[in-house]
Amino acid sequence: MTETNGISEAHIKAGVSKLLNQAASTSGRSQVRIASEAQIDRGTMRRILAGKREATVSEALRILYGSGASPHAHLLLYLASDQDKASRWMQTDLALFFEELVRHLPDVLETQLGDHLHGVKPHWAKGTAQRVARLLAEHMDDLARKDTLLGDGFDRAHGGGYA
Template structure:
């Protein structure tokens, strides 16, 4: 008989696969990562295989030891974006997302104030598209200015 996977089990599997990728691509051996995290090497292997549940704090420590952006990587993995989590974990995009995720709540609170209660969940997708377009325009403007400065020399 089919037994559905619990959301917790699925989340653990996503995190395990993402951590396995981080450890594989790290510039240091597994035993060193385990030591830095304060975990036995065999325990780390069980975590990476998804055989041992892992807490978010342990997962974040493993990602830091591997040189990855922990918050951004975990958010992407847990929201079904494992491929992006693995692709961005050691890039400037990962660092950007790390800072963005950390800064956004305070800026929303400060900017919206009491209107935070008026925000509707259905606006999230459109707002994320707007932010992405604004960021793309900012990059285009920055590249344009940089190119104009180099041509004027």
């Protein structure tokens, strides 16, 4: 069960403010550019990043987007996991992967599970996450092996070979 202090209003406001501030500061973009892309007044943007004004969900998503971060992924990571993970994944391909995974998962679950959709049990989630991660790791290993094989074939075809 989630601790109530982790979902207190003060905790969430401070965490979202910190997340937005980090996104802006690590983006390499000026606050003026981020505010413009987020369609937020510069003064409002400064107050949000300083923690003097809380951002609406829409503003938070737009600031993350304007910062070049994966908006849904980072906000979801913050809400579902923790601030540290959302920060560590900032501006990474892993965040982009997570955003696409979360975006497609509901439709894929409905398609794959069909009539069994409402038979899913919450306690299966961790094992399912582990299995998905294991399948992804195996897929990445397969791709690396294929790249190596293709590279060896390319080398031999162009005069290279084994000594």
